[in-house]
Amino acid sequence: MTATSEPRTWTLEIRPPAPFLNLNDRRERRSNAPRPWRAAGWAAAKQAKLPTGLARVRIDVVVWLPPNSDPDEENLRATTKALVDGLGRPHIQKPNPAKNFKGLRLPATG
Numbered sequence: 001m002t003a004t005s006e007p008r009t010w011t012l013e014i015r016p017p018a019p020f021l022n023l024n025d026r027r028e029r030r031s032n033a034p035r036p037w038r039a040a041g042w043a044a045a046k047q048a049k050l051p052t053g054l055a056r057v058r059i060d061v062v063v064w065l066p067p068n069s070d071p072d073e074e075n076l077r078a079t080t081k082a083l084v085d086g087l088g089r090p091h092i093q094k095p096n097p098a099k100n101f102k103g104l105r106l107p108a109t110g
Helices: 023-027 035-048 073-092
Strands: 060-063 105-109
Touching: 023 073, 035 073, 060 073
Parallel strands: 060 105
Antiparallel strands: none
């Protein structure tokens, strides 16, 4: 018999280190635009002392925007992807991240 444990939850609050990205910022392979977002993701993970080498993760993102703003969801995905990339190998990825990372859900904006 195997023990079943409740999933653990960590909340990382990350303030924007730079303007939100748009898809054009990510078009150029060597673009520097995502760099501050990746660094912010890494710093938040390190500060929160996230465990390393998790087999599976689910990442929910809540984006708080100013009133009356109407963001393009795909642009929010570009920014969120850079944050998740910043979590890096030690925090969320086993040897085959594509197999374990099922995509990104943006459940709400506020």
